[in-house]
Amino acid sequence: MWLLLLLACSAEALRDLAPPPPALPRSARSDPVEGWLSVRLNHFKASNNDTFRMRYYYNDEFATDGNVVIFVGGEWAIHPAWAQAGLAHEVAEATGAALFYTEHRFYGDTRPSADTSVEDLRFLTVDQALGDLAQFIQHVKSDSFEDGKYKDGAVALVGCSYAGSMATWMRLAYPHLVDAVFSDSGPLHAQEDFPEYLEVITEALRSQGSAACVASVADAVQQLQALLNTATGAQTVSDMFNTCSPIQAGAPLDLATFFWFGITETFAYLVQYATPGDIPDACAVLTDSSVSDPVQRLATWVRSQEWTQPCIETRYSVVVAEHTNTSYDAPQAVMRLWTYQTCVEYGWYQTTSSDDQPFGGTVPLEYFHQMCRDFFSSYFDENLLRSGISRTNLLFGGLTHLPDRVVTVAGGLDPWAPMGPTAAHATAQAPVYVVPTVSHCRAIQSTATSETQALGDAKRAVIDHLVYWMTGQRNAAPASTAGALAAIVVAARMLF
Template sequence: MWWIICTLPVVLALRDIEPPAPSPVTRNTPVEGWLTARLNQFDASNTETFQMRYLYNDEFANSSNIVIFVGGEWAISSGWVTGGLAYELADMLQAGLFYTEHRYYGQTRPTNETSVPDLRYLNVDQALGDLAQFIQHVQSDSFDNGRYRKGRVALVGCSYAGSMATWMRLAHPHLVTAALSDSGPLHAQEDFPEYLEVITEALRAQGSEACVSSIEAAMRSVTDMLNTTTEVDRVGRLFNTCGALQASSPLDLATFFWFGITETFASLVQYAKPGDIATACSRITNSSISSDPVERLAAWITSQPSTQPCIESRYSTQVAAHTNTSYDSPQATMRLWTYQTCVEYGWYQTTTSSRQPFLSAVPLEYFHQMCADFFPNLFDTELLRSGVARTNNMFAGLSHLPDHVISVSGGHDPWSPMAPNATHATPLAPVYVVPGVSHCRAIRPTNNSETEELEATKHKILSQMYALMTDARAAAHHLVLSPVLLVWFVFSLVV
């Protein structure tokens, strides 16, 4: 039955936290700014506005060039304007560096709360409109004494913000000169079982076949235990659930596996650092811990930060937490992002594929129920499906990449099936897939890469973004100051 083993929610689909920021390499303190943005970017008669937050670092601003690190479904912080690939690009271009906050997230709050009527202006179209207004503001005489008047603009984004960077170049080519999308999914899809397939391949490649087999054996045993009344409480104790497991409740069991098991593996793989997966697998397969694969799996699961202080398996408790309409509620960000998936993207990671160790499928109906309960009197499946179709129709999915956009993803990024690959590349829209790395790794600084190929890709991206922003004018003159970058620039033009 579908409720015996369930899988990953939307939370880990596109992480509801800011990507881990690099260590700062500057003492320059970014300035926080606020733009009075239009609430409805598509209705001139609507004069309502809100305050959109951004960060600004003018450390390198010796030209009119503009680099914008695009914010996604998180609160922005200074790390990405004091280090990372966008920071290095701003250095190369002698550009002003900005970090924009997405409407409804962080401190950018267009409404007083997040009730269903208040969320009608939460969509990517409006967010792209905000970016357009922001660019026009920075390019105007009213910003910093016209310092960036008519300046060229480079966008850098990862994950959903990478999608936005691509779509911004598609929708507003007159405003955006070049864009880098790291791990940005471009194809909306209601059912997304490929996510767990990539997780499985990463566990196998960076861990072992024994790791995948042990997880599957544990899941089979847990399934059997949940079908036995006397064993249900033992499962709850082993996995440290916040309350007694209710084996008679399909939604409670789904919630247990969602928050307790599959999401934990998604967190491991999607943001894996070198050695993380191997370390996890060594514990999951270590018979000196226990001869029982269930006990080994539970020991690893309950040691992870995401399962602390306990695993909340009560579906009604989760619904209550995610129907709190305060921006300051603990689950506010997940509520907001879930809304976007329910009306624009889908991306529900079901276990309908047999090429993963988590066994029984989670049907779309589980996620449909989540959308319906989080957003009562709004959601139905037709709304979701029409939203998915509209997203693909408006932004072309994977069928067309706009020029002057560089796309990159990791071979072990669970989101890579929804992102461009080599078959989608064109001479004016290059695509790089870096084997063995996961989500949002290319936007991190150079000299901080898991593999030589990732490091080489970062240098190639920098040189190509520089060429796009300058039409390669005086490229050699600029890069002669750095022989290493000059080598990479020449290399990128011939490869």
């Protein structure tokens, strides 16, 4: 899941950029309180009493009934706007709850160590992050916080992408602390090779663009592979795509870096964060009949994207140097941290190993294996990766068991959807709403900002579930949306 930091990081395939701050309503409180809580560095070793400061934001504008809503932070720096607007804000209003936004250990200003050396990163695991949330909930519900104002209230968690995974797993690991959960686009099944990601990218290009768009990309990639076999061809490609330095023909790691940073991840960004019209506009360039060369069409589109500015880095040695910088303030610090989590717990490597995508075999699984070893040490090999993936799926059940009182929304064109629950996994107490034509993390924004009717209906259904699980009261769907909502409910195979 990569993608979530307001576009602050490069290499989208290995992290989830933070959800852009929501637009604030006029009535929004202007300045939620920033708070800090000392939490344990190691929640699973009693003799280790080390602590660090965990940052959070707190908004009590709706706190009339003693309930608590927590917007869970993931692999990004938290922003106060999410304590002022968005779906979690609406849930807080509907349940008379205080709204909190918590920051994940090692990200943002929540820094448990002096730097991100491998020795310290052993404390960067989802188990420890869930322990932080558990300790935070206990603190908020204690007499020491606001004189016990929230000690008898219900607690709901809201999260998107990896933070949605965390929210779901909190209900599984700490059911006595969490009463209700909403996960937007949260993957639950860890998997080493994740070719399905680019398969969904391909389907999005085909369904919202055209078959000709996919064919043009495939033709361009095939010609690029041939060009990159020679020094002259590699120089031509470097000039066309504006690489940061000349591509070295015959250097497998450099070539994979070019295709990953410059091609597949540019399409990943297009689809994962597409708004209506983005994909058709891209395909119009990629199939422009006035340009006969498919490579030139691809280069023109790639160079126009913010993701590839100011140039495309193709030198694998530079990528390694950037991501072995252990400063929290290094430009690629977030990428380093999230890569570590993938190397020890998740995998989720978006390779080109599938035949049902137009990018050839340009980004193999071995590229990511090499990255784990080179970013951290030779100890971080395939055996460690596979052991970590097995442990994650054993510990949290993957897709074999959805905990109760968790409502999930998945986008029909979300590249992460294959790793998350679908309608087939839904139960009466774990409903899943699959919203056609939308992509990643679209349901955490407010109900007023919904790109389709079905998405708006799904958001209102999510609020209804959380209200019921927190208060025991049901909200009736508005008459104008009842029919569309019923269709989604049937598709999700759930009972409400």
